[in-house]
Amino acid sequence: MENFLSLTDDKQKTIRNAALKLFGGYGYKMASIKDIADEAGISKSMIFHYFGTKKDLYLYLVDYCSKILKGPLMHYDDLPTDYFERIKVATKKQMALLKEEPFFMVFLPTMLSEKDPDVAKELQIYREYAASFQKDYAFKGVDLSKFKDDVDPIIVLRMMVWMAEGFSKKISQDNEDSYQRYVDEFTETVELLRKNLYKEVYL
Amino acid sequence: MENFLSLTDDKQKTIRNAALKLFGGYGYKMASIKDIADEAGISKSMIFHYFGTKKDLYLYLVDYCSKILKGPLMHYDDLPTDYFERIKVATKKQMALLKEEPFFMVFLPTMLSEKDPDVAKELQIYREYAASFQKDYAFKGVDLSKFKDDVDPIIVLRMMVWMAEGFSKKISQDNEDSYQRYVDEFTETVELLRKNLYKEVYL
DNA sequence: TAGCATATAAACCGATTCGGTCGAAGCGAT
């Protein structure tokens, strides 16, 4: 591990991204060290020189991603109580993250559903953490009184979850750096919903 | 092939679903015959007895799925011009399909992006077909005049695409047969949007 | 009941790939 940490940040990132991408795409067992090394443009031996074993590499990635999860990105103490404002803040944060860690959202879902006994045990904690987190972040402390009386907020919240899911999937497919356009499109959509679902007083 | 086709329909379906699931999850190369056989509860030799080679099995699945695509499910001559009605019709069809072919939507996307030279060539036709189809099905002949004047239909259409994506992802994760509840939730959401985005005349 | 075809699986094949090791080449600093 110290071998890896003494590399330049650029090189660390290249290797980490290759590993995140392939573990994310294929899971622990099916992703091979050779493929990761090829993707990173180094030889297979280097991976072992840096990390020791496949398992150590994987657990390093788990730790790395958990630090992102716990990082300043995910503090939800001071989130807006206005639902649509919160959505917009969250989206902006997401996009910023995606720009810096393009494979974080590739790795995380497969990590959370990883079943291989070699590593499954170490993941249990993160599973629970991620689950509770998502709920709080999306819903906790939201001011639902701004919605029109005949608009069921539950339905809106559910809809937004679906939307966000589809939206982020779309983004992760396009690898261009047209993030700004996507953010604009998403913001446009949120504004349309606000305008039509809130009481006029709050517009 | 004739060996396979002479099996009972149930057994055919078991084997086909196992193959669709694993090819869908891992792609042509990374999905192994042994894993497919295990998933189907038969021995590896039987797969070769039924299909000859791995490639033949894969191409059989491609053909099988293309028949579904071209089937009555996908005729869009008589779709409603009302946008939300069309969404609802499409969703109902999708759910019915998902019930009968739970792995169709697992296999199709990876099939459409399969790059392995062993099979890639045979897939070109389906790629183009699927792309053009999706656009027509979602948008062709939709009556956009029912939307409120200050509601940009483009945004609504885009939003619905995201929603549908996220919705179907959610469904494919839950393997319970609670399809009906999902359909109800989705219908509820569509109704909410119609009520708030259409001119009052059309409600 | 003897004999034959068929369905199925286990054992096996050579080739490849797996995670992991090792020795040597390259190279900057001393």
Added chain:
DNA sequence: ATCGCTTCGACCGAATCGGTTTATATGCTA
């Protein structure tokens, strides 16, 4: 010249790959 460090290609035994062959169990027919 040599030490230390990085890097890589060659290599290891074990496992797995797609695919074949052999053995066995189960009928169907005569």
